[in-house]
Amino acid sequence: MINNLEQTFRWFGPQDPVTLQSITQTGATGIVTALHHIPAGEVWSPEEIEKRKTMIEEAGLQWSVVESVNIHESIRIAGPERDGYIAKYIETLKNLSAAGLSVVCYNFMPVLDWTRTNLDYRLSNNASALRYEAAALAAFDLYILQRPEAVHEFTASQQEAAKTYFDSQSDDEKTQLTNIIMAGLPGTDDVFTIEEFKVHLKKYEHIDAAVLKQNMAYFLQAIIPDAEKQGIKMCVHPDDPPFSILGLPRIVSTEQDLVDVVNACPSPANGLTFCTGSLGANPANDLPGIVERLGQHIHFLHLRNVQREPDGSFYEADHLNGSTDMYAVMKAVILEQQKRAGAGRADVAIPMRPDHGHKLLDDFNYNTYPGYSVIGRLKGLAELRGLEMGIKRTLFS
Structure with a gap:
């Protein structure tokens, strides 16, 4: 063996x-x-x-x-x-x-x-899992980060799903989504601000x-x-x-x-x-x-x-x-x-x-x-x- x-x-x-x-x-x-x-x-x-x-x-x-x-x-x-x-x-x-x-x-x-876009996605047994939701990421990119190039990178159906998702979220939920996506490296509690992240994107x-x-x-x-x-x-x-x-x-x-x-x-x-x-x-x-x-x-x-x-x-x-x-x-x-x-x-x-x-x-x-x-x-x-x-x-x- x-x-x-x-x-x-x-x-x-x-x-x-x-x-x-x-x-x-x-x-x-x-x-x-x-x-x-x-x-x-x-x-x-x-x-x-x-x-x-x-x-x-x-x-x-x-x-x-x-x-x-x-x-x-x-x-x-x-x-x-x-x-x-x-x-x-x-x-x-x-x-x-x-x-x-x-x-x-x-x-x-x-x-x-x-x-990820959700750190507390509940399964059928109520266990908590990590989740990446494509519409949530697109909503962040298009309507929160407002990256100019994003509109050319998502299909019409993806943009429609993103808008539906964005409109369904409260201000607190949008802030939470931003903080989850902008989290820094594992082992730290660092979170980029939108402006800090845009500086990094520019590089x-x-x-x-x-x-x-x-x-x-x-x-x-x-x-x-x-x-x-x-x-x-x-x-x-x-x-x-x-x-x-x-x-x-x-x-x-x-x-x-x-x-x-x-x-x-x-x-x-x-x-x-x-x-x-x-x-x-x-x-x-x-x-x-x-x-x-x-x-x-x-x-x-x-x-x-x-x-x-x-x-x-x-x-x-x-x-x-x-x-x-x-x-x-x-x-x-x-x-x-x-x-x-x-x-x-x-x-x-x-x-x-x-x-x-x-x-x-x-x-x-x-x-x-x-x-x-x-x-x-x-x-x-x-x-x-x-x-x-x-x-x-x-x-x-």
């Missing part, structure tokens, strides 16, 4: 209502975290890294994956300061390597991280997907040789959602995008975070096929499910129920593990975490980060653990 996937849990640090002690009861052994208090672009010092690592180990866990070392916007837009920020990024990677950390997740999404005025890919290739070609020397495995997280929003380009949304990433700087250090939720929101993505064809480059797994809707909307479904065939995905991952074991690779136990759990039961008593309640993720982890065991017993018994 090949090694099990490494079961991990995301933790946002000492301020997270989900404690390390709680995580030890989920069955997870690894922690996925970052130094969210350090601004993007600044160096993570050895002292700060060791402080966080010690905190995790004293709870009987290990720091398995760094998610994320965020990339400064100057790197994405090819600003005059980008080489300086790349040098700082490399210094952070060296400090992480010296502390024994070797898997670093990051993303190349401009301005905003993952985007991308002449940056389309092709230019952003060039800027990403520049970044990878600068850091990957050092990452490889340090034994660091970089793994890019796909765009969420996997299509352009608010006029911002997306370049890690399809299988071809993933191929372009690994080809930008071929190296064992240049790899992928395989997020079934992000990629699964695009019906054109063949998730089991992506694992089969690009599995050797996968350093980290985010396993969650979304239920897609015809208009491009989606919501976070149960981990084993939704538009993605999680059985087929898990089987493909296990076959990739078998290939690695046969090749003598050391990274057979790929770190995996259950992503974006529902709020269930006692979760409603805690103000956790959206998608990161403890019981909802515990349920997802238990389901994924059982699925993995069942497939392995069937394949290898």
